[in-house]
Amino acid sequence: MSDSRKPFPFADFEPKWQSRWDAEKTFRTPNPGEEGFDASKPKYFVLDMFPYPSGAGLHVGHPEGYTATDIIGRYKRMRGFNVLHPMGYDSFGLPAEQYAIKTGQHPAITTAANIETFRRQLKSLGFAYDWEREIATTDPEYVRWTQWIFLQLYNSYFCEEENKAKPVSVLEEKGWSRDEIDQVRLAYVADTPVWWSPDLGTVLANEEVEEWKSKGHTVERRPLRQWMLRITKYAQRLIDELDTLDWPEGIKLLQKNWIGRSEGAEVVFTIGEKQVTVFTTRPDTLFGATYMVLAPEHPFVSEITTAGQEEAVEAYRKSISAKSDLDRTDLNKDKSGVFTGAYAVNPVSGEEIPVWIADYVMMGYGTGAIMAVPAHDERDYEFAKKFDLPIRQVVQPKDESNWQGYTAAGTAVNSGFLDGMPTAKAKAKMIEWLVANEKGNRKVQFKLRDWLFSRQRYWGEPFPILWKDGKHFALPEDELPLLAPPLDDYKPSGTPDPLLSKARDWVELPDGVTRETNTMPQWAGSCWYYMRYCDPGNTDRFISREAENYWADEKPGMVDLYVGGTEHAVLHLLYARFWHKVLFDLGHVHTPEPFQKLVNQGLILGEDGQKMSKSRGNVVNPDDVVNEYGADALRLYEMFMGPLEQVKPWQMKGVEGVSRFLARVWRLAVTEEGELTGKIQDVECTDKELLRVVHETIKKVGEDIEKLSFNTAISQMMICTNAFTQTEVVSLKEFIEFLTVLNPFAPHLSEEIHELICAKFDRPAEMLSEMVWPEYDAQALIRTECELVVQVNGKLRDRIWMAMDAPEEIAKEKAFASEKVQEHINGKTLRKLIYVPGKIMNLVVS
Known part of the structure; x- marks a missing residue:
């Protein structure tokens, strides 16, 4: 062991397995038409709400949802699914711009550095992402398709008769004038009262006002010309079609109330x-x-x-x-x-x-x-x-x-x-x-209002719009992406003029044509990222027909499981649903909804019971936990704290407790010298009670993963470990089944032990991650023996194993044979005997 203070040598094998998964692309998920794609397998698309790569990096609240999706993704792979489990970064936005202003570094530089930090931290936790699908909303190719989707809205209107979006070309064919069409576009320009912050240099959404005012920024109301999206046309559908989704009722109600x-x-x-x-x-x-x-x-x-x-x-x-x-x-x-x-x-x-x-x-x-x-x-x-x-x-x-x-x-x-x-x-x-x-x-x-879609910031997607003689028109699609020009001065000027207006050479084109100088809000990139994961390398389409048809299948929602915080209960989810419905109406996708099942993980508080924040000094860095206890311990603890949806405080003692459980599994199989213990033997298990516990564990952990009840699954694995510990010989077959069940939760430790087993017993060196989830034996679950509690005058004196259906005389005979019971009944008269088969016997004596 490289460090005698550690309960098991996680620092030796965790980086080893992470490197191997990377090198061998263990979790790569091929698309239809690609090498290795198996069309006979069902698909499972499990998604995390992707993070904003702040300079602070991850805190221990982030991995909670990520670990949950990782466990179910690994489990579904073992159950024969093609699992799509990607990761990316919501990398445009006001915080990045403000950080760049304060530090004097360009937001592109700070954002790239932050993404590198997030990627390192995520990999250090052993998440089974397909890293070939990694995206960032600031990537030029991603910007291209965000702008393309905006143009779909710009070139569409809502047909009241058919209750859906249609191309404005339909109106052109009917003889509508340009001015008439501009009045009904789904993306339109309007002079409207907005919340403007002179020191931030941008318009803020209503929902952002309190946040930035609390940080000391000035916010005022003023009329400005802004781009708007006509989300109000979808108000009734956004309400009605919630009924097709497996979402928490509270979130549905929030959306309905927001739409009003x-x-x-x-x-x-x-x-x-x-x-x-x-x-x-x-x-x-x-x-x-x-x-x-x-x-x-x-x-x-x-x-x-x-x-x-x-x-x-x-x-x-x-x-x-x-x-x-x-x-x-x-x-x-x-x-x-x-x-x-x-x-x-x-x-x-x-x-x-x-x-x-x-x-x-x-x-x-x-x-x-x-x-x-x-x-x-x-x-x-x-x-x-x-x-x-x-x-x-x-x-x-x-x-x-x-x-x-x-x-x-x-x-x-x-x-x-x-x-x-x-x-x-x-x-x-x-x-x-x-x-x-x-x-x-x-x-x-x-109550819903049209979506205010303009910002005056620099760090956002430019609008693919040109102006001439007071009229706006779309940039040709073959000129996408339109990237923001290099700009050294992106500090707010205190006026409502967008920062891009400073780049005169970029703004002013020949023949009196100018570019739109507003940028899109951060919401734009997060409205559709889940679709780009399905086909991130496609340069011809935002997602290929084949990939969309496969990963969306026939449910109303494209993503099978979406996990994230309740802070996105309304806006992100509402905006993503709106964009998806427009794309559905226009025939670009075949499902009407983006997210079929939604789960909100609970907030992880600091050890003081308060929300984690730098100002309170209660933020826990996952790097510190991994260094001290290992990634598997962090993963297990975050799932063992309580139900996924529950708010709970961080407790470092809890990490220690889970670490001790993993150490017990390690010591069960591995000696101090790093070799397999003699306790693991390639023999048939004849201990019926141990077999029952193993198969009960296989059954319960699988069912609990399906229900996202990870804390109870871990409790069951602890029970199984105790059963292994109490037996002299552990059968190889049952122990490998246990390791397979443990693998989605603690992938590093289970893989390391399994590798030692394969070497000692000359088994194929197959990774547990690529093995099939074991099937439980229903017959093995049937209890033939039980633990009978024996009391004397209501006080526990012994526990005795016997047949479940043992008659009273046999049970009495065994109870009276117990030395612990004899100590309390010798020389006394039995006044009454209460016997509940399979549970308890109480001897009343005097």
């Missing part, structure tokens, strides 16, 4: 000569609308504000310009707003109601205007109380409870022709009235 489907009515109010449309899910409460609220950004605000209120309105609009959407919709915050001086006409009552602006109404949601019914809406009620606005009851609660702020169904009151109607009937009647009087329509609305 509402059924109700559009109602038209008039403000002077202008008409303002509001959407409401409770048209039955229209008689209770006592004021109207517009979003401060609403285009009508400046036009309807009276002279006496202009100063107050402008001051208010300025005061809320830096608030995030999260701040503005917080139900617990103090309500704020200002009166515009204008009045709207309630279309059903003819009553004039005041028009206010308030930050809890936003342009991105609905029409940017609401009718306020303070009697039956919590936000409106708080607002009305603060500003002393009328509160009029129009719904009588079913249980005669307080009607102020009551939002549930009831009976219409103070509502004219609706009085006495239950809520459902009143809704239908009011919609009927609105339509008949041309005051509104039935409407289904979604």
